[in-house]
Amino acid sequence: MLYALYEAGYYASTPVRLAAQATRDFWSSPLNPGRDSELGRTLYAGAGLMANLTRRYGRPAWGIDSVEIDGQPVRVRPTEVWRSPWVKLTHFARDMADMRRAGRRDLEPAVLIVAPLSGHYATLLRGTVQAFLQDHEVFVTDWSNARDVPVLEGRFDFHDYVDHIREMLRQLGPRPHVVAVCQPGPPVLAAAALMAEDGEECRPGSMIFMGSPIDARFSPTVTNKLAEEKPFAWFKSNMIYTVPAPYPGMGRRVYPGFVQLYSFMSMNLERHQEAHLRYLEDLMKGDGDSADKHLEFYDEYLSVLDLTEEFYLQTVDYVFQQHLLPKGELIHRGRPVQPGAIRDIGLMTVEGENDDISGIGQTQAAHALCTGLSDDFKQDYVQPHVGHYGVFNGRRFREEIYPRVRAFIRGHEAGLAKSIAAA
Template identity: 85%
Template sequence: MLYTLYEAGYYASTPLRFATRAMRDFWSSPLNPAKDSDIGRRLFANADLFANLTRRYGKPDWNIRSVEIDGKPVRVRENVVWSSPWVKLIHFTRDMADMRRAGHRELEPAVLIVAPLSGHYATLLRGTVEAFLQDHEVFVTDWSNARDVHLMDGRFDFHDYVDHVRDMLRQLGPRPHVVAVCQPGPAVLAAASLMAEDGEESRPGTMTIMGSPIDARLSPTVTNKLAEEKPFAWFKSNMIDSVPAPYAGMGRRVYPGFVQLYSFMSMNIEKHQDAHLQYLQDLMAGDGDGAEKHLEFYDEYLSVLDLPEEFYLQTVDYVFQQHLLPKGELKHRGRAVQPGSIRDIGLLTVEGENDDISGIGQTQAAHALCTGLSDDYKEDYVQPHVGHYGVFNGRRFREEIYPRVRAFIRRQEAGIEKKRDAA
């Protein structure tokens, strides 16, 4: 019913949206002599704001065509190197001729960036990918929108997620590096634990876990408290709906992306209201740069995907209610997950001082679980003055966090190479 009401509201507002777009186009037309008048700018600004707030936001493009490496432009191409109905593993391939011109002739360490499957598309990590491309062969998990996955393709749950991470790491060859951004932290730690116990050649060389609820009992945030206060049955009854026609996944039970978006925005509603008011004022004042920055952010932020029911509910249950991983009770397909079996995988945890999604200590908890790691393999960093988004994107990520991650990977990579040479 929830999804049907959402769709009905969108289509019911279509005539008004079309009329508003016509007004916006009229008052922005170069043929309109009054377009630069005060009333013209005001009418255009209000029409544009309404049109943007009520339109559909599809999946954004990555738009990573090139990166600058040592002052030289290097062209980048997207290549899908592995896929399932639920994800595409994208390799951002850098042009080798450009790399040689930039002075990079050797193959650089492979890094798998595991994007969160929590409502937003993987393109939210565009800045993260661009940073890692300076020094690494970068692969990223581009998760599918559950409403576009046909029922015939089956279920996708927490355990499938763990298996997918393992399968994708195997595509990268021996000892790749993995970066878990937010939600995938527990699944990535579980996958690494199983691979370490099995002695797999493709087990990670390092794990970087950023702003992740490894132990959501520590420094609980509003999100954590909601998950604990509501019974499991409440989430199943109130947060899940069926995908309607005409989507390919019609009939699939999902946690709708628009519900997650509402939850995120309600946590900082005044901030979003102020941002849209400022956008309105920028348009009326003719400040195109300010308006463009607003659109760039919200074009990404308002683009959301649906999560499969079983994955969402198991994540709520395993991670936020039962806390199975930190309590040593998580089992994967009947097999105990034992982070203590990790003995040669570097572990870096990164948290934000002002993170209101994953509080300080939740990610650090990974160190206490990895009892088989010596201090040489461990490092923790708390970034001052950033919230959740700033842990993996923005100026402080580029200038302060990423250099630490790069240095940690290089240090651990040197240790791996030393052991290979000794063998």
């Protein structure tokens, strides 16, 4: 019922939205002599804010057409290399002629960046992808919006997620590297453990976990406490709704993206209110650059997708309530998941000092689980002065975190080459 009411509210606000857009366009028109007056800027600012607050935010575009490598622009073309109804594996293919002009002639490590399936689209990692493109062949998991997947396609749960990670790693060939950002940490570690136990040649060469809830019992945050305090039945009764018409997934039970967005924003409501007030003031002052930065951030932040009922509830249950993976109790398709079976996969964990989503220690827990790895295979890094978002995006990520991750991958890539040569 809530989903239907949400849709009804959106369509009911259409007259207000259209009026706001018309007012904004009128007072921003170069043909309007009053556009630069105080009244004109005030009316334009108010109408612009109202139009943005009432519009629908769809899947953002990647917008990555090129990347600078050693001072040379290199064209980039996103290419789909594999897909299922639930995900599109996208390869950001760099132009080989441009790469040669940049002095890069050798094959560079293949990296699978596993985007979180926790409300936002994979484009939230745009800055992450741009950084990795400087030195790697980059592949990204672009997850589907559950409301757009017909019911006839069946279920998608935590175990399907693990299977998808395994299959996408196989698509990259022998010993690719995998970067799990936030939510994917537990299923990616499970996939790596199963592949290691099976001796698959496409098991990762290294795995990097960034702000991931490997063991959510450490430094519990507001998110963790909510999951622990509420009984499982509460989540099923209060967080799951049915997709209405006319979406392709009509009838599917989902955890709606707008519910997740409300949860995100309520955690820092005052900060979001202040940001919108600053946006209004910037528009009234005619500060277009600052206003554009605000829009760029919120165009991404307010774009959300739905999760299937089974995936969301199993994640709450397995990761945040029962803590199955760190307790050694996770069973996948009848098999126990044993991180201790990992013996030749590099492990790096990255955390943010001020992370209010995955607290300090939650990601580091992966080191204690991977008992088969020697210290030479492990590295931990805590980035000072950043929160959750800063672990994988922003200036400190580009200047301080990414160079460490790149060096870690290169070190293990060199070790893999020596192993292959010796064999």
